[in-house]
Amino acid sequence: MNETPMRVYAEIDLDAVRANVRALRERAPRxxxxxxxxxxxxxxxxxxxxxxxxxxxxxxxxxxxxxxxxxxxxxxxxxxxxxxxxxxxxxxxxxxxxxxxxxxxxxxxxxxxxxxxxxxxxxxxxxxxxxxxxxxxxxxxxxxxxxxxxxxxxxxxxxxxxxxxxxxxxxxxxxxxxxxxxxxxxxxxxxxxxxxxxxxxxxxxxxxxxxxxxxxxxxxxxxxxxxxxxGVSPAPELGTSAELGLRPAMALKARVALVKTVPAGHGVSYGHHYVTEHETSLALIPAGYADGVPRHGSGAGPVLVGGKVRTVAGRVAMDQFVVDLDGDGDLVRVGDEAVVFGDAERGEPTAEDWAQAAHTIAYEIVTRIGGRVPRVYLGG
Missing domain, CATH: 3.20.20.10 (Alanine racemase)
Structure with missing residues (x-):
């Protein structure tokens, strides 16, 4: 029996956790x-x-x-x-x-x-x-x-x-x-x-x-x-995860819930803080601040969709947010994977990127991912 596809999930790489512990042991050998x-x-x-x-x-x-x-x-x-x-x-x-x-x-x-x-x-x-x-x-x-x-x-x-x-x-x-x-x-x-x-x-x-x-x-x-x-850098001043020899263990992923074309001048999400400049395609990402996506990342948070890192369009809502595909509507289909954050080495936005977008620290970004978001373990 096939499992029901998940709306949003946090993929946890336990091999990365192990590798990070080994790297830290090397940093403090005594x-x-x-x-x-x-x-x-x-x-x-x-x-x-x-x-x-x-x-x-x-x-x-x-x-x-x-x-x-x-x-x-x-x-x-x-x-x-x-x-x-x-x-x-x-x-x-x-x-x-x-x-x-x-x-x-x-x-x-x-x-x-x-x-x-x-x-x-x-x-x-x-x-x-x-x-x-x-x-x-x-x-x-x-x-x-x-x-x-x-x-x-x-x-x-x-x-x-x-x-x-x-x-x-x-x-x-x-x-x-x-x-x-x-x-x-x-x-x-x-x-x-x-x-x-x-x-x-x-x-x-x-x-x-x-x-x-x-x-x-x-x-x-x-x-x-x-x-x-x-695998998250404890401070940008110290270097990126890769520069510190660490591998991010968490990737927050969701499945695109809707793709639609809207005309120029169309408001997007609460308050219409984002208005389309021309006819474009919007993708709906079914994750919001109830899942831990920070509302302070509205209009700024990066998301990998359709092979490109795009920016949240308008406000992050409780259960969902929108990205403007800006002419790439043909590249994205309902059910496609969207990566909210993960590993920069894979071309994905990072928890630190979201921390900067939301004016907070990466500690908060990973820790705030809510209980209704399933954890999927790799390397178990």
């Missing part, structure tokens, strides 16, 4: 690699990408939320998993029972994980996060002594094992930014204090994707790679 699979692996599918990353040598997996980490365990994913975005009353006990490394940035979190450890009769794996200048999660230097002292006490009583000390860069995607060296210095100082007080971390880590690619001195024991695992 460090372990953590593949970050938060936010459903940046929209690529957490379970499939976690398994592919493991196969390519990623020894750690990283998630933001504990629910993401627990879902991986429930699916049978073994090995080291870390999660770092906790709120009071979170599933600490379940995480301890699942041998998940949990991040602690303040005293409240340390107290809750200690209670969970006592309740389970197990030792919790804890990683202490230092705020070295990002100003987001993490413990401020002024509060570091209190947190380290309490963590060492918890380790002495057997409720906690401090497995890591870590931090996160604010501007690693801007090579030469003065904050980078300031954060590295702060991290070294806070790490040295923790080790002096009796912390013996298995892993010390601060490098994200851009730091992994450009800042070897930041690699320490472990590098945390997110966007780079999926």
């Amino acid at each position: 460090a372990e690699v953590m593949a970050v699979v938060k936010a459903d692996a940046y929209g690529h599918g957490a379970l499939a990408c976690a398994r592919a990353a493991r196969q390519a040598g990623a020894t750690w997996l990283g998630t933001a939320t504990p629910d993401e980490a627990l879902a991986l365990r429930a699916a049978g994913v073994e090995g080291r998993i870390m999660c770092w975005l906790w709120t009071p009353g979170g599933p600490w006990r379940e995480a301890v029972e699942a041998d998940i490394d949990v991040s602690v940035s303040g005293m409240w979190a340390l107290e809750e994980v200690r209670e969970a450890a006592r309740a389970t009769g197990r030792t919790a794996r804890v990683q202490l996060k230092a705020d070295t200048g990002l100003g987001r999660n993490g413990c401020q230097p002024a509060d570091w002594e209190e947190l380290v002292t309490a963590a060492v006490a918890a380790q002495t009583e057997g409720t906690v094992n401090v497995t890591g000390v870590w931090s996160h860069f604010a501007c690693a995607d801007e090579p030469g930014h003065p904050s980078i060296q300031l954060q590295l210095a702060a991290f070294r100082d806070m790490l040295a204090y923790a080790e002096k007080e009796g912390v013996e971390p298995e892993v010390r880590h601060i490098a994200n994707s851009p730091a992994t690619l450009t800042l070897p001195e930041s690699h320490f024991d472990l590098v945390r790679c997110g966007l780079a695992v999926y």
Whole structure:
């Protein structure tokens, strides 16, 4: 039986994920690699990408939320998993029972994980996060002594094992930014204090994707790679995916739903922000902002249709948008493939192209692809 053709789908190349992990391992040969699979692996599918990353040598997996980490365990994913975005009353006990490394940035979190450890009769794996200048999660230097002292006490009583000390860069995607060296210095100082007080971390880590690619001195024991695992450049300033030795893993594709001829002066989509200059053919692409195509890409987003990269005509709607074929109506048929973004090496628009069109970052473009868009895996 033939499968029903899909309106829109995200094609995920797991061979590309594996190749990217291997490339990142080569960039950081003395460090372990953590593949970050938060936010459903940046929209690529957490379970499939976690398994592919493991196969390519990623020894750690990283998630933001504990629910993401627990879902991986429930699916049978073994090995080291870390999660770092906790709120009071979170599933600490379940995480301890699942041998998940949990991040602690303040005293409240340390107290809750200690209670969970006592309740389970197990030792919790804890990683202490230092705020070295990002100003987001993490413990401020002024509060570091209190947190380290309490963590060492918890380790002495057997409720906690401090497995890591870590931090996160604010501007690693801007090579030469003065904050980078300031954060590295702060991290070294806070790490040295923790080790002096009796912390013996298995892993010390601060490098994200851009730091992994450009800042070897930041690699320490472990590098945390997110966007780079999926073959998207973490910043245009660092180079394209190809220049960084990465292969985009996601291609967002749709099937042309309608081709029609319209006269000159015809408005296209809501608000008539696009009006045809002459008689032309329009192609309807059945994907919209409910699928993750950014509305801010209206009138600017690139799409490969009929062998040419064309531009969205008018506004992106909830479920669809239009491209003007501009004299190429005979080249496009209903059912033909349209590539919203994919790999520049194949002549396709990229997630970065859409990021520029929508005035955002490539992280958002791939992560926002919605749940109603099926994922089709290659290289599984």
